[in-house]
Amino acid sequence: MxxxxxxxxxxxxxxxxxxxxxxxxxxxxxxxxxxxxxxxxxxxxxxxxxxxxxxxxxxxxxxxxxxxxxxxxxxxxxxxxxxxxxxxxxxxxxxxxxxxxxxxxxxxxxxxxxHGAMPGSGGEPAAQIYAAGDSVRQVLLEDGSQLSLDTGARVSVQLGAHERRLQLLSGRVLFEVAHDRNRPFSVDAKGLVTTALGTRFQVDIAPDDAVSVVLSEGSVKVDQRLDQGIARSTRLRPGQAILAAARGEADWIKQDIDAEVATSWSRGRLVFRATPLAQAVAEINRYSKTRLVIADPALSDLAVSGNFIPGDGAAIAAAFAEVLPLRVVESGGELVLFLRHAHDPDG
Known part of the structure; x- marks a missing residue:
């Protein structure tokens, strides 16, 4: 240019x-x-x-x-x-x-x-910033690693001679890491640092600054770095995830997870398998121009399953209404989900 x-x-x-x-x-x-x-x-x-x-x-x-x-x-x-x-x-x-x-x-x-705040100062390679708009973006790095950036994601990439350092600034990214035993690949997200040599994992910064790491293939080491230093460290195997609260808090949850479901967005689908409705709605709203809103708390924990194309929240809500005790009401440009009772007109 x-x-x-x-x-x-x-x-x-x-x-x-x-x-x-x-x-x-x-x-x-x-x-x-x-x-x-x-x-x-x-x-x-x-x-x-x-x-x-x-x-x-x-x-x-x-x-x-x-x-x-x-x-x-x-x-x-x-x-x-x-x-x-x-x-x-x-x-x-x-x-x-x-x-x-x-x-x-x-x-x-x-x-x-x-003042030392600019990536690349001090003789280090300059950082490259990648971002996604309102659609998923694929980025191929110089080392052969592939990044899938979800909507609104931003990531800083610094590929050096001895290490590959990335910082997730916002959103969710799936990392498919090219193997290089001489250059560890690390991703820092709000102090949660995931390190790998060659593997496939996802890192997500939630709106409340909680961070999750999901491992699909290979092995990764996850360190939580707080103001006092490294607070704890663990390794993940495929199908495991770490959920850490916002930086400075002590919550740390390690659990088994369906990695195929968690990363389905990167393949252009939204897959739910006995997923709580509140969690499914949060995923749907990442891509739908028409937001879904749960009006009755009793609906939040209802399990939903299905395989959907992102973007059409109305169609997904209608599908939910076919199998769940809920009704969909359009109000103020949103689709509001209410608990359906026997006396409702469509109940």
């Missing part, structure tokens, strides 16, 4: 990053952002990088107040230079967010590098 096109892409990504963090970010803007992300995989990568930089800058300004003034100065440099974005975007200007022109973006990247 030519430098001019890179500059344009960086500015657009920076502006979208700023808007996505704004408290008045509208639904129409959200839809516009999704279309922009789908236009080109490079858009998703640039947006993920911009979000990572803004997150890093926010943390740095919290740790060192002097950086706030430097960030303000960098932003002023960008806004003074003007914008060359292809389409006008509303601006949101908290001092830690990249919202100006290319000069601000470059200044912040330089700032992060000087």
């Amino acid at each position: 030519e430098n001019k096109n890179i500059e344009k892409l960086m500015e657009e990504a920076a502006q979208w990053s700023a808007r996505a963090c704004a408290p008045d970010f509208s639904e129409s803007e959200r839809e516009q952002l999704q279309r922009w992300l789908q236009d080109d995989p490079a858009h998703a990568d640039a947006f993920a990088a911009a979000m990572l930089v803004s997150d890093g800058l926010r943390e740095l300004t919290r740790l060192d107040p002097r950086l706030s003034a430097m960030a303000d100065e960098a932003y002023a440099m960008g806004t003074a230079a003007g914008s060359t974005a292809a389409r006008p975007l509303p601006r949101f200007r908290p001092r830690w967010v990249i919202g100006g022109g290319l000069a601000a973006v470059l200044a912040i990247f330089t700032l992060l590098g000087q």
Whole structure:
């Protein structure tokens, strides 16, 4: 990509990053952002990088107040230079967010590098950011490893001469690791570090920051790193999973799991086998534009089974209603699931 096109892409990504963090970010803007992300995989990568930089800058300004003034100065440099974005975007200007022109973006990247927060500093290979929009994305790494990024997932990849270090920033990714005994492959997700040589496993960061690791093939070592250091360590065999609470909490659950079901999304399906309805609904809502909502808590633990195509929440809800004691009511753009009683019209 030519430098001019890179500059344009960086500015657009920076502006979208700023808007996505704004408290008045509208639904129409959200839809516009999704279309922009789908236009080109490079858009998703640039947006993920911009979000990572803004997150890093926010943390740095919290740790060192002097950086706030430097960030303000960098932003002023960008806004003074003007914008060359292809389409006008509303601006949101908290001092830690990249919202100006290319000069601000470059200044912040330089700032992060000087303070050791930029991946690739200190002679290490630079990190590459990959992201998925509202559909699953496949990424083939230089070492032959394959990544399947679920909707909204972001991952940082750093392939060095002696180790392969990845950081899951958000969402869920299935890792199919190319075997290389001389370069361990590790994935850090909120302090839960999974290390392998050549295997197939999934890592998922939930909305509440809980992290799960599911092993499909091979063997992995899982370390939970808290503020005090490594809290505990274990190895998984195929068909096992680890669920760890949000960082800083002590909950740690190791259990057997159906790995084929847990990773079915990566094959373009949603497979449920005696899955609690609440868990199934959470999976369905990852892909459906029409959200499903459970109105009666009594429905949450009902077991559901089936093999569905992601995306059509209405069709899946209708299928559930055929075999479960529930009825589906459309309300406010959502599909609400109620417990069906004998006196209901369709009961």
